[in-house]
Amino acid sequence: MTETKDLVTLSVNAIRFLAVDAVEKAKSGHPGMPMAMAPLAYLLYREVMRHNPLNPSWPNRDRFVLSAGHGSMLLYAVLHLTGYDLSLEELKRFRQWGSKTPGHPEYGHTPGVEVTTGPLGQGISTAVGLALAEKKLAAEFNRPGHRVVDHYTYVLASDGDLMEGVSGEASSLAGTWGLSKLIVFWDDNRISIDGPTDLAFTEDVLARYRAYGWQTLRVEDANDLEALRHAIKLAKLDERPTLIAVRSHIGFGSPKQDSHKAHGEPLGPEAVEATRRNLGWPYAPFEVPEEVYRHMDLRAQGRAWEEAWERALEAYAREYPELHAELLRRLKGELPPLLQEPPAFDKPVATRAASGRTLDLLAPRMPELLGGSADLTPSNNTQAQGMADFSRENPLGRYLHFGVREHAMGAILNGLNLHGGFRAYGGTFLVFSDYLRPALRLAALMETPTVFVFTHDSIGLGEDGPTHQPVEHLMSLRAMPGLWVIRPADAHETFYAWQVALRRREGPTALVLTRQAVPLLPPEKARGLLRGGYVLADAEDPEGVIVATGSEVHLALEARELLAAKGRRVRVVSLPSFELFEAQPAEYRRAVLPPGLPTLAVEAGVSLGWARYAQKVVGLDRYGASAPYPEVYERLGFTPEGVAEALEALL
Template identity: 50%
Template sequence: MTTFADAPGASLRAQSSDLDWKIVNTIRVLSAEMVQAANSGHPGAPMGCAPATYVLFKKFLKFNPKNPNFAGRDRFVLSNGHASALIYSLLHLFGYDLTMEDLKAFRQLGSRTPGHPENFVTPGVEVTTGPLGQGISAAVGLAMAESHYGAIYNKHDVQLVDNFTYVMVGDGCLQEGVASEAASLAGHLKLGKLIVLYDDNKIQIDGSTDLAFTEDVRMRFEAYGWQVLSVADGDNDLAGIEAAIRAGQAETTKPTLICVRTTIGYGSAGQGTEKVHGAPLGGAGLTKVKSFFGLDAEKPFHVEEDVRAELAGFIERGAALEADFNKRLEALAAADLALGAEARRRLVGDGAGGSLTPSHTLPAAWLAAIQGVVDGVSDGVTPAIATRKASQMVINALAPVLPELIGGSADLTGSNLNYLDCSHDYQAATPAGRNVRFGVREHAMAAICNGLHAYGGMLPFCATFLNFIGYAQGAYRLSCLSHHQVIYIMTHDSIGLGEDGPTHQPIETLVSLRATPGGLTLRPADVRETAGAYQAAVSFRQGPSVLALSRQNLPQLKGSCHLSVAKGGYLLGEHGSGERVVTLVATGSEVALAEEVAERLAATPGGDLRVRVVSMPCTQLFDQQPLAYRQEVLGGVGAPVVSIEAGSTIGWSRYAHLTVGIDTFGASAPYTEVYQKVGLVPEAIVPRVEAFLKHVQAAGGQAGTLPTLQEF
């Protein structure tokens, strides 16, 4: 490990200009002032990290403050998102559309300076950070995207894609398991354009990191295959920081970790202690800090004119960088019109990737690919097929016409059936490949996909068993919060996986996913609905989609419709013609079960029952439909409704009066036996429905209005 500048103190400060230090100290003070004004936040990390991030922004980072989404920019991720005041100070000073009034509104309702950086709120923020470990993990996805695009578009002597991904990370991030997963994969993939600055301040919320974190971080990252560098005095040594970053750039076959030894809350009375981690400095403390740094204590939120003048040039510099990228894009198009047009569509488009912008435009042929799968299904001819197999059919129809599809599985490719046959593996030696081998790293897999999407022009997917999205749910929540369009291919979606038993059989998982705002959870019942689920997922640009897919074979249902998936729920068919009516609503593998139950109920002696079967592949989409449509699908106001799903019954009372499901864990056995054990077979369900209908009849034939289907 190389160490830069062992000699600490004033001699190092003298190596840099007084104006450099004035800017560093302005960053420190602005950050502390934001926290003080809000009476909430974390001043310590911004004060300690200010020198390193200033060097990075001034000397290295390619950006255009007037177009934060300029495609040729470097990416900077503040993984220790609690230090958000730091990035807001930097963005303001370097000319982004973040005013002093925005800084004064730190952590206030509706402001553009929230408590943790959010990509959809603040221009210049690449990914949402806050949950520790997520930022560095998403940054691995950003670096993978750069290498992938470079392998595709750096042709004809045009170096179109050539950016670095920089990360500021703290002890907390490196303690989180997701960061370890992502760092391990980054080392394997030899992501040489990923450079991580580690704020090595030895402090966390409870006190010294020695309380719980005594490992040798440097040796760990060297074991991952990283280059590890060190700056001995990150408080004073701007030249040492610069030299370390240059050494990181020079190493093209390994990602780089730069351990920057800093003092948390540098310049404050509580520097070097946990006291400045998550609490304002106080009025007197802030005044002393300003005096210590030679700034006017009587001027709040003040930036001297010479600081403004020094940094004003970055606006012109950024415009020149963007103009250079555009010239390279034109050169590529001149040499290869089709390749240049594809690069423009994905990298520029209508503002692909980054903060506050929509995604790129999709090629028109993708809808025809979906239709092609649907047209291949024939009622009474197409055999029973697991929806994971149907998913394989659809994604391989889409992949040739959607080059933005890229992703992989957490070491379950043969079970998830997610391999793109038109491509090859994405590896260090073959970065143009679109099949990512994530290894058994579910959490990092999802976080990396967030980064792939954040880069722009990509539609990433990741795959595992549905039960194991629990390992990835921290990143899935950020997919939803940050509007990352990630497709989660989750197979083995119920007790239908059978012998692997209750550790692998999801029960509560669908409830959890449906309860998370901002995403879609789609559980298709056959090939046509699986095609419709993909159509919904590709169309849904505002966030992620989870496709819950069966292991067991499912029949092709008469009446199923891929276009109806977009409505979330629809009437599949009716059995019987009696005056009494009951609606059975089901999802996925239980739609066929509902059909069988309906046939038996309709055949009950007396023949006075009409049984409607509703398939509801996505409750979130159904909830978006007009009230009249929802009431019609479920049989009308007061009509009795029964839900059937191989999972927790929680949530189904929104749609059904009787909920049939599983509120225990499953069992290890052939899946037909497990269904028998939990009562998800016609022999068990029919008597329950009949008893329920007798109760309804005794009450006058009305089951009662469902609360969520009333207009208030």
């Protein structure tokens, strides 16, 4: 194999058959897409992208996101061949316990995987956040003659990705923001699991993307590398994001080509042998010719690219030492010094307002702090004073207007935090956390330190009624592994909640905040939030405990006073975060909530889940109602008298 054309063909087929063989050995997986899109994977990783297999986290690398995560073996094969730390043995262990080659790509698990994908629509939407981060960092740090931030984000998306609503939300924003370094390849194979895509997908996709403000291109044959090269060249010349429709044939070269049967199951031994004959591949399973390894090995080139960037960074440091130091700090994820004590609050205040006040103090100290809201900025209090709006014309702006697009907001925030250089947060009402739940779950899976600001947290919302009053949401969020949920009881606890969220490096945090004003707690007591739960008010030799969160903590305190007047000795525990409390030593937890003491929980939400801490719950196992919030609380049993009676009954 001496001719370049032959070597390219051999390399493309090596990608195909590594995917086929791995799926066949696992007796599980998706061979069809890797067989079709192997030419694109070859072109991107071997010719187009700047990346370093020896350092997958090189900051100025081009990013590739396999939004069609079911085709994971396409990515694993090309990562293996180009020299990433992904051995042939790991490919042979595809979809097996403990392997580096899980069924869908997992960020932080496999070297070279940028985003956890599989739930369709998430990859392309998260990639919008990656591209946004590049645009913003470039605007902030690049200087004439010094392009220290300069890379592209490439995406391979399926029909299913473009059907999902979240991709439309995110793509609309990408067009509005002019993310010109975002290049998406649409695997236009016209096949879905149910059959032809025109069963349910007949729109003019390219026209839709042009309406979003994208450049659109078409490549008629996925095997035409020259046409792909030309399309990529055109994409890089445009000031808009680009969607390239690539006509492909699922299961290319196999007897199951252009059939949904090539999608989600092994081809089977007979079809595999026929495919080997059709594509002229005489090699045994997992056998790759040495000349392919030599041709595909990008380690030396990748090292050279990174070393050239390091030299450029040294020149940048000589001319702009302060900018250089700041860029490195932010890329390392190091926090600047933060305030240790809360600001002075002199009257009852909604915790959403206290969150806004805290952001006013944080934003000047944290230039990496980047936030937004899904069209609820005045309600969420998410725009700090002096935080300018981001736009295509003002890329230095630090405030993002997502419009009514909660789901895209969640995915884009994840992308911003995955990229590095930013700590991104976003706000909406707690009841609308359902709209972004898949992105929230992926943040937890990827351990992305995204901060979700959820305001209007309970029936305290009042007149807007049950459609907007979250009831089941707190417990449903607590059920998500890896997500820390914090529901502070007052302004001081809110300040400390932000401290926890920003200092957390491995995983997302949900801040759950009130619409209504709540009384102030002593600041020295509220510091107990840093441990997730603490004794707020105590009695000598207490005979019972009231444990509560958020606005209901103040009900608990009032109930304690009523009970004290009757000679009852009651402890009140504020428990703003189950997850943070559970991270404390067992002896601390037992000291706060002694196992033998009768305990009543109070929270304006479903009672399910409180059994771990309490024998009885004053909760809400129904939906709320539309009325002024004090009346809603009273009619639904959330009064000091009701809480006191419930504890007396327990005692």
